[in-house]
Amino acid sequence: MSYYLVQTLNALSFSVLLMLTGLGLSLVLSLMNFVNLTHGSFFLLGGYVAIHWIGAGAPWWMAFPAAFVIAGAVGLVLDRFPFGRFYPRTHLMQVLLTYGLSVIFADLMRWGFGADTVSLPTPELLRGVVFVAGLPFPIYRLFIIATGGVLALGLWYAIDRTLWGAAIRACVIDRGIVETLGLNTRRIFTVGVVLAAGLGGLGGALGSGMLSAYPGLDEEVLLLALLVVVVGGLGSFGGTVLSALLLGFVTTFSRVWLPEFANFLSLGIMAAVLVMWPSGLVVRKMRQV
Amino acid sequence: MTSTSITRRHLLAATAASALGLGLMRPVRAAGGTTPIKIALVTSLSGPFAALGESMRAGLELLIAESGRQMGGRPVTLLVEDDQGKPDEAVRKVRKLLSQDKVDVLCGVISAAVALAIRDIVADAKALTFISIAAANGLAREAASPYIFRPTKTSWMLGHTGALWTYDKIAKEGGITLGSDYAAGREYVGDFINTYRQQGGKVGQQLWTPLGTADFAPIVMNLAAAAPSFVYAFFPGADAVRFLQQMRDFKLQDKIRVIGPGALFDQEDVLPAAGDAGLGGVNTYHQSPGAPASAAFAAAYLKARNRIPGEASTSAYATGQVIRAGIEAVAGDIAQKDKLKERLLSAPVSTALGPMRFDARNNQAILDIYVNEVRRGADGKPFNTVVHTYPAIQDPGPKA
Numbered sequence: 001m002s003y004y005l006v007q008t009l010n011a012l013s014f015s016v017l018l019m020l021t022g023l024g025l026s027l028v029l030s031l032m033n034f035v036n037l038t039h040g041s042f043f044l045l046g047g048y049v050a051i052h053w054i055g056a057g058a059p060w061w062m063a064f065p066a067a068f069v070i071a072g073a074v075g076l077v078l079d080r081f082p083f084g085r086f087y088p089r090t091h092l093m094q095v096l097l098t099y100g101l102s103v104i105f106a107d108l109m110r111w112g113f114g115a116d117t118v119s120l121p122t123p124e125l126l127r128g129v130v131f132v133a134g135l136p137f138p139i140y141r142l143f144i145i146a147t148g149g150v151l152a153l154g155l156w157y158a159i160d161r162t163l164w165g166a167a168i169r170a171c172v173i174d175r176g177i178v179e180t181l182g183l184n185t186r187r188i189f190t191v192g193v194v195l196a197a198g199l200g201g202l203g204g205a206l207g208s209g210m211l212s213a214y215p216g217l218d219e220e221v222l223l224l225a226l227l228v229v230v231v232g233g234l235g236s237f238g239g240t241v242l243s244a245l246l247l248g249f250v251t252t253f254s255r256v257w258l259p260e261f262a263n264f265l266s267l268g269i270m271a272a273v274l275v276m277w278p279s280g281l282v283v284r285k286m287r288q289v
Numbered sequence: 290m291t292s293t294s295i296t297r298r299h300l301l302a303a304t305a306a307s308a309l310g311l312g313l314m315r316p317v318r319a320a321g322g323t324t325p326i327k328i329a330l331v332t333s334l335s336g337p338f339a340a341l342g343e344s345m346r347a348g349l350e351l352l353i354a355e356s357g358r359q360m361g362g363r364p365v366t367l368l369v370e371d372d373q374g375k376p377d378e379a380v381r382k383v384r385k386l387l388s389q390d391k392v393d394v395l396c397g398v399i400s401a402a403v404a405l406a407i408r409d410i411v412a413d414a415k416a417l418t419f420i421s422i423a424a425a426n427g428l429a430r431e432a433a434s435p436y437i438f439r440p441t442k443t444s445w446m447l448g449h450t451g452a453l454w455t456y457d458k459i460a461k462e463g464g465i466t467l468g469s470d471y472a473a474g475r476e477y478v479g480d481f482i483n484t485y486r487q488q489g490g491k492v493g494q495q496l497w498t499p500l501g502t503a504d505f506a507p508i509v510m511n512l513a514a515a516a517p518s519f520v521y522a523f524f525p526g527a528d529a530v531r532f533l534q535q536m537r538d539f540k541l542q543d544k545i546r547v548i549g550p551g552a553l554f555d556q557e558d559v560l561p562a563a564g565d566a567g568l569g570g571v572n573t574y575h576q577s578p579g580a581p582a583s584a585a586f587a588a589a590y591l592k593a594r595n596r597i598p599g600e601a602s603t604s605a606y607a608t609g610q611v612i613r614a615g616i617e618a619v620a621g622d623i624a625q626k627d628k629l630k631e632r633l634l635s636a637p638v639s640t641a642l643g644p645m646r647f648d649a650r651n652n653q654a655i656l657d658i659y660v661n662e663v664r665r666g667a668d669g670k671p672f673n674t675v676v677h678t679y680p681a682i683q684d685p686g687p688k689a
Contacts, residue, residue, distance in 0.1 A: 001581075003510065003514055004512055007507055008505040010504070010510065011507075014503070014506075051626035078516055091668075105365070110339060112337070114340075115342075116340045116561065116562065117340065117526060117527045117530045117558070117559070118562050118564040119530060119534060121560050129538070129539065129540050135510070135514075136540045137537040138539060141506075170428075208534075210531075211504070211531060212338075212530050212531055212534070214527045215337075215339050216336070216337050216527075217527075220501060220503065252504070252506075252507045255502075255504075255508055255509070256511060259498045259507075259511075260470060260497040260498075262498060262499055262502070263499040
């Protein structure tokens with residue numbers, strides 16, 4: 001029994017990483033209808049920032065806000081140029097632009113941070129284990145689960161319960177009407193992009209303690225995040241969370257029972273979900289005018 | 290705004306002049322007998338093996354610099370091409386190197402898939418080729434070729450010696466194998482199991498995980514629950530780092546002995562990132578920064594790049610030493626391929642990997658295999674310390 005309890009905790013910690021990146025991508029992709037394939041680069045950048053932050057001897061807990069701020073700042077710059085000009089354009093143009101940028105970022109990061117695999121120097125406080133019914137479980141993973149939970153709640157509250165959130169959601173449905181209310185929709189989009197980039201960076205900072213950081217991680221993460229968003233259902237906060245949990249649990253338990261077929265099984269189940277619910281687990285209710 | 294001073298006409302004139310200059314110079318240099326020998330390094334400077342590729346280039350460049358940029362009395366130029374770790378890209382680059390650049394010697398190659406992809410092209414062109422890292426057994430067996438040398442190990446040489454050591458020193462039964470589910474993982478683990486069984490050992494569960502597994506925790510928990518007497522594991526690069534760290538995170542590092550082929554504990558590629566999580570690991574490898582043969586190189590490399598060498602840099606350096614020995618035997622006349630071959634097959638070359646002889650059946654190196662244990666080095670950081678040497682291990686070769 002305790003064995004499955006620990007495996008459940010493992011699944012939760014992996015799900016939280018998927019959720020953090022998925023939420024960032026979902027914010028931009030489904031709420032703002034902008035295909036942002038540079039999202040994996042924010043994740044990797046966040047990881048490198050945290051590693052170098054702690055490596056330089058700065059207070060470790062500040063590493064996570066720092067990753068959020070720096071990745072968010074990159075998001076802000078990108079929003080000014082060139083994203084801003086591509087919001088009204090077709091998805092194909094957005095894919096071409098952001099994919100190209102992600103390749104450039106990958107090269108820049110290899111040049112700046114080197115091609116070696118590096119890991120987060122985990123702070124002393126988080127390095128131990130707790131014993132869950134006799135089996136060891138790393139404290140760092142509990143930290144990831146807790147942080148992710150708090151962030152998801154905060155984000156849900158911001159998007160679903162505040163005026164800012166309402167404005168972002170309104171922008172997507174009818175930008176023209178929002179403009180006539182006197183709101184600057186351009187600025188609202190900027191906030192969305194910065195928030196998403198920051199979340200990507202934060203996910204990377206937390207994840208680097210589990211996954212390390214190395215060239216190529218950006219692509220792997222982007223793929224997982226896209227999977228989470230699409231299976232969850234475009235435009236749905238709850239769907240993204242649900243699908244991150246599903247993917248996390250399926251991946252973990254297929255590793256437990258059938259490690260050899262882990263990828264096959266987890267991707268197969270996600271594909272089956274899409275066949276049954278083509279628009280994702282949770283479909284956003286749109287008012288038809 | 291001074292850029293107007295360079296017009297297109299100037300550029301054209303300059304291009305024409307330099308082309309003319311090159312055209313005039315070429316016959317003169319050829320007549321002088323000092324045309325450079327062109328050595329091409331095919332490696333991965335982007336993609337999953339980028340870190341290995343950088344080290345490889347650094348190792349070979351160090352050797353060329355130490356040789357005074359010349360071999361057998363002729364200057365040496367190095368051409369480096371990036372195969373991105375992809376077979377199709379490598380094929381394109383090798384074709385270009387052979388037909389357009391007219392290189393004299395090819396070397397490098399990290400991925401076994403790349404090595405197998407370019408094998409027919411270099412074999413058909415009879416181009417002198419030295420495979421520095423790719424370990425696929427097939428290249429020493431059915432895919433061996435008269436002009437392809439392998440100054441490196443085969444998977445069998447590491448899996449086999451790993452099994453000998455495990456059976457003698459660790460446990461005779463109750464172990465688990467764990468490998469990345471792709472060609473290299475299957476070979477290392479398969480060769481380990483064969484030899485271990487031949488010795489009389491009994492292997493327990495065999496686990497395979499997809500290459501690029503993000504989270505090993507579920508499997509690490511399985512290990513904790515199974516409590517095996519040892520784990521024979523193979524993962525490359527970032528996978529190795531994650532596996533070792535997660536073993537430590539779950540407090541299994543001191544409970545379960547991990548043994549594997551050297552890549553799992555590579556001094557340059559894995560240990561700096563894995564840190565103390567690597568301590569206590571045992572590996573069989575043709576390379577060790579702690580081996581006497583590699584001392585001079587390790588010191589020079591540490592000075593040049595401020596890091597201790599691992600397989601990629603040492604292999605590239607040793608490949609360079611082999612190429613240099615061959616070129617010196619023909620006094621720089623690289624066209625005498627058969628004489629060059631004869632030199633390499635007749636006597637050992639002393640390299641940073643150890644004394645290296647070549648098997649005349651398949652041009653495969655016969656190498657000393659070190660058993661390294663990861664202990665704290667002089668600087669307190671994890672260091673591959675030689676605890677035993679299996680001398681002159683020879684792949685079974687074409688008949689296997």
